[in-house]
Amino acid sequence: MACAALTPVIPTPVAWHIGVAGSAGSPSDGVLVSRLAAGDDAALGALYDRHGATLYALAFRILADRDDAEEVVMDAMTQAWRASGTYSADRGSVAAWLVVLTRSRALDHLRSRHRQARALDRAAALETDGALAMGDQASDAGAAAEHGERRARIRAALASLPEPQRVCIELAYYQGLTQTEIAAQLGEPLGTVKTRMRLGLLKLRDTLQPLLVEMLA
Amino acid sequence: MTTSPLCDLAEAYALGALGPGEAQAFEAHLATCMHCPEAVRELRELTALLAEAAPRAVPRPELRGRLLARVREEKRLVTPLRSRWTLWLAWAAAVAGLMFGGVQSVRLARLSWRVSALADSLSQREARVVELERQRSAVLDASTALYRLSATADTIRRATGPAGAQVFWSRDRQRWLVHAFNLPPLPEGRAYQLWYVTVEAKISAGLLDPDPEGHAVLVVDVPVPARAATLAAVSIEPAGGSAQPTGPIVLAGSVAGGR
Numbered sequence: 241m242a243c244a245a246l247t248p249v250i251p252t253p254v255a256w257h258i259g260v261a262g263s264a265g266s267p268s269d270g271v272l273v274s275r276l277a278a279g280d281d282a283a284l285g286a287l288y289d290r291h292g293a294t295l296y297a298l299a300f301r302i303l304a305d306r307d308d309a310e311e312v313v314m315d316a317m318t319q320a321w322r323a324s325g326t327y328s329a330d331r332g333s334v335a336a337w338l339v340v341l342t343r344s345r346a347l348d349h350l351r352s353r354h355r356q357a358r359a360l361d362r363a364a365a366l367e368t369d370g371a372l373a374m375g376d377q378a379s380d381a382g383a384a385a386e387h388g389e390r391r392a393r394i395r396a397a398l399a400s401l402p403e404p405q406r407v408c409i410e411l412a413y414y415q416g417l418t419q420t421e422i423a424a425q426l427g428e429p430l431g432t433v434k435t436r437m438r439l440g441l442l443k444l445r446d447t448l449q450p451l452l453v454e455m456l457a
Numbered sequence: 458m459t460t461s462p463l464c465d466l467a468e469a470y471a472l473g474a475l476g477p478g479e480a481q482a483f484e485a486h487l488a489t490c491m492h493c494p495e496a497v498r499e500l501r502e503l504t505a506l507l508a509e510a511a512p513r514a515v516p517r518p519e520l521r522g523r524l525l526a527r528v529r530e531e532k533r534l535v536t537p538l539r540s541r542w543t544l545w546l547a548w549a550a551a552v553a554g555l556m557f558g559g560v561q562s563v564r565l566a567r568l569s570w571r572v573s574a575l576a577d578s579l580s581q582r583e584a585r586v587v588e589l590e591r592q593r594s595a596v597l598d599a600s601t602a603l604y605r606l607s608a609t610a611d612t613i614r615r616a617t618g619p620a621g622a623q624v625f626w627s628r629d630r631q632r633w634l635v636h637a638f639n640l641p642p643l644p645e646g647r648a649y650q651l652w653y654v655t656v657e658a659k660i661s662a663g664l665l666d667p668d669p670e671g672h673a674v675l676v677v678d679v680p681v682p683a684r685a686a687t688l689a690a691v692s693i694e695p696a697g698g699s700a701q702p703t704g705p706i707v708l709a710g711s712v713a714g715g716r
Contacts, residue, residue: 297514343473
């Protein structure tokens with residue numbers, strides 16, 4: 241059931257593992273978080289090694305600025321460190337907890353920036369670069385391939401949605417817009433937006449069921 | 458299986474796409490619905506998966522080191538001082554051990570450790586409250602006016618928001634209480650310096666020393682030549698400050714209009 245933590249063949253300064261549950265010799269996310277609560281900063285390093293790439297990629301997709309994205313990841317991980325005592329597994333996976341911390345900080349940052357349109361343009365430009373860049377780093381080929389495969393699967397699931405549904409979800413996810421704001425931006429009735437978002441997420445949930453089962457186990 | 462119209466909001470709620478009113482209504486619904494909490498939990502995991510759909514991007518390698526350095530520094534600052542209390546209570550525990558022996562002394566030792574940690578935390582907080590009271594009473598009175606300094610560029614900020622400062626000026630006591638926030642950390646050898654700006658001169662008010670969160674508080678008596686100040690400004694100077702501003706001005710605002 242677990243996604244194994246893959247070590248790259250050629251050691252890199254940071255090895256990007258897929259850590260959901262632990263594999264032989266490497267502690268699970270839950271264990272690492274309980275170590276955080278005990279003040280073990282090496283556990284924070286391990287969590288960063290596992291999840292940092294995803295959190296940074298998300299922050300960067302939202303903010304399209306390297307310094308801002310790095311600061312958001314730093315602040316989110318610092319908050320995870322401080323609030324480690326409040327995490328409990330019945331609220332969800334550690335990965336989801338970290339993503340929520342990161343995404344909410346990134347969106348706060350975006351809102352206070354008053355430059356959403358520019359970020360959209362830059363992010364749109366980066367989307368194509370990102371697609372080309374997927375899986376092209378030979379030095380951590382193993383981890384990148386595994387990440388790339390999961391990413392490809394999730395992006396395929398998104399791409400399989402009818403475009404109106406996908407657009408609503410992406411506006412909410414990467415720009416933090418509410419349904420009301422999305423309706424205003426698209427010039428669509430609120431009810432239409434609500435239905436599209438709901439159907440789109442339900443379809444994604446069904447398509448990505450195998451991956452979800454792993455995270456929730 | 459939908460039992461309430463509010464159940465339909467679960468997807469949008471998990472995505473954070475509800476307005477505040479709807480979100481509150483849904484949270485109230487969550488407490489009573491049999492089906493939604495599990496649905497929200499699953500949908501939250503879905504939003505975590507969506508994070509992996511973002512195009513691959515890699516932070517600079519230094520980020521890891523900076524993160525760990527920050528939390529180690531926090532650890533160091535937060536560790537309470539145990540000296541007096543621990544010694545006293547450890548002595549009491551030892552005495553109890555001699556008198557009652559075995560299990561009781563272990564229990565007492567554990568209890569004493571916890572009490573000492575709480576006592577240290579409490580005394581730290583009390584000291585902080587006393588300090589804040591002192592600062593507040595030093596400057597707030599009927600003549601106090603409040604001014605606001607703003608960041609001079611969008612880059613002067615932290616993730617929590619743009620930098621800024623509040624300046625409380627008591628005209629009766631000629632004293633400033635300055636509270637600056639969201640100050641980004643400075644490189645080694647640099648410091649934030651506050652200036653009274655009059656028509657004729659820029660007079661130093663002192664240095665601002667931000668904490669890890671970017672907050673700094675300064676209480677100063679306003680010297681006679683500075684009492685005509687119409688502006689306040691914060692610039693970046695070499696550590697230790699300068700006689701006159703040499704570096705970029707990062708915060709500025711009007712302080713004119715008092716009596």
